[in-house]
């Protein structure tokens with residue numbers, strides 16, 4: 305008598321199969337077992353699900369097929385892992401199969417059970433005995449934070465200034481956990497892949513290479529499989545990863561740390577649009593594990609949760625002092641925060657790039673043998689190339705955006721669809737050979753700065769070295785590490801870069817940070833723009849003066865057309881709480897998150913009209929549902945980037961004062977959306993708790 309099993313399989317996002325399918329198996333298989341099963345004409349990886357789960361609606365009439373093979377050398381995925389997947393699928397309105405399969409290493413999908421057993425003997429489930437080096441002597445603030453952390457269940461929000469030593473708190477929180485529990489595992493997440501190498505180094509140095517595995521999309525499929533197996537088997541005690549790691553299978557997970565928890569990269573922007581930070585909090589609850597979110601500029605959602613007492617706030621207000629041989633530096637030795645200098649650009653000629661006082665300040669730093677960091681959030685040479693005789697501009701033929709001029713290979717590249725072409729010799733419209741760059745990106749900034757500093761010398765008489773760090777300069781493997789090493793070694797006087805350089809790095813010799821052109825965010829239609837700008841500037845300021853010996857004179861320069869904007873007032877005082885209080889007040893009045901809850905439905909179609917018509921039809925069909933649920937549906941509007949790769953995009957905002965009401969409405973709306981037809985519609989997706997509107 306064969307056993308009937310519910311199996312989660314990779315269902316296409318647009319089929320309405322949301323749940324598991326049923327299969328037959330000769331042997332009873334425990335929920336969580338990895339299997340290969342036939343699906344249509346293929347054989348796919350699946351996960352045996354809990355027997356109580358309802359099977360997909362299209363499945364009833366389907367002849368039940370047999371499970372092809374079970375990966376019996378791999379222990380089943382745990383109940384809490386399955387609960388996490390189920391919650392994510394429900395909350396973010398995706399199918400179980402999509403979330404479950406995306407959470408597994410891609411190589412698992414390709415190997416047959418036999419190949420798998422042959423290829424990789426799973427590592428022994430015995431956790432490695434920890435061989436670890438002692439941590440630093442803690443500062444009083446760190447000690448207090450760790451004591452509070454030990455004393456309560458959390459979740460915790462570590463509000464720690466830049467340079468206050470949050471990483472050491474993470475290290476020692478993990479250390480205490482591993483000391484207490486010989487099998488416990490910890491998950492540490494960082495927002496960006498390029499922050500993982502340095503963190504990994506510190507964790508490996510402290511805990512040994514066999515204890516720590518990484519999980520991010522830059523790893524090879526085989527590396528990812530190995531990391532996954534080590535975590536799943538319990539041999540790896542610490543997983544360091546980007547947002548995808550929130551789904552790592554860790555049977556003894558006891559601690560989750562989310563560093564730079566405010567960072568938008570924790571929100572997945574395609575497919576299942578989940579927030580890894582929010583899921584980490586949820587997972588902590590499921591697993592009975594502690595959760596520690598850390599930031600110098602917390603997200604307003606987390607800050608609000610701390611104000612309400614839902615999160616326990618831990619505070620580290622001062623920077624760690626250097627030069628004290630005992631490490632535990634007294635407040636007197638702690639480096640100060642950089643002073644903020646605003647340059648009113650209204651007082652300078654219109655096209656000024658570096659105001660004279662800023663340039664002078666950079667020159668002085670060079671003269672003193674110190675480093676400066678200049679950041680501009682735009683890569684390439686110039687954002688637009690334009691004909692001087694007619695109206696031609698370097699528009700992307702496929703997107704509603706300009707192609708960016710990259711001088712290094714004389715290309716025009718669309719940063720949205722990737723289209724790259726050589727710069728035309730003459731204007732394609734009128735034949736004029738005089739086509740000129742408009743505006744500037746980091747590449748041009750670097751060139752311009754080199755000219756401005758051509759006559760400046762280092763104290764030893766050598767010429768000034770300028771380095772650029774952005775997505776272009778770090779594309780090659782190892783390039784980022786090499787560039788960072790140059791900065792750390794002092795082989796660079798001025799570092800130019802995009803926001804990539806402002807995050808997380810522990811630069812010791814930078815005493816001046818300058819933000820050019822930050823203003824545009826102030827008047828964006830996105831209500832989160834001020835929050836993002838403030839944290840960007842605070843984080844950037846956080847790269848300056850991290851060494852006590854130089855900190856007194858460290859400065860953060862901001863060139864702005866709106867120096868009286870209240871945001872700068874808070875920035876000048878390094879007063880995140882004041883900034884947050886003000887923003888939260890505005891949000892409360894407007895019913896915006898975290899006081900209201902939102903979702904976006906995005907539609908893509910051959911024409912803008914079709915995309916909007918789909919949204920309107922789906923909204924009309926749900927009007928009563930929405931009214932009953934106290935959910936507001938706004939008008940369908942074109943997305944900010946309206947056309948991408950020849951696809952027209954539109955969106956509709958859905959809002960409610962209650963998270964539960966919004967969730968119930970979205971669940972009820974799903975079948976309506978599925979049933980709504982519109983000629984020319986390509987796809988649609990729901991984004992719950994969207995970060996960009």
Ligand code: ADP
Nearest residue numbers: 440441442443466467468469470471472624631
């Ligand atoms: P944050 O992440 O809060 O910006 P970091 O964790 O990078 O700060 O710490 C800033 C610097 O202080 C690092 O160079 C770190 O090694 C050092 N540091 C942290 N804690 C201590 C300590 N207890 N004693 C000495 N140095 C410390």
Ligand code: ZN
Nearest residue numbers: 691694731734
């Ligand atoms: Zn022209």
Ligand code: ZN
Nearest residue numbers: 700703718721
């Ligand atoms: Zn394009």
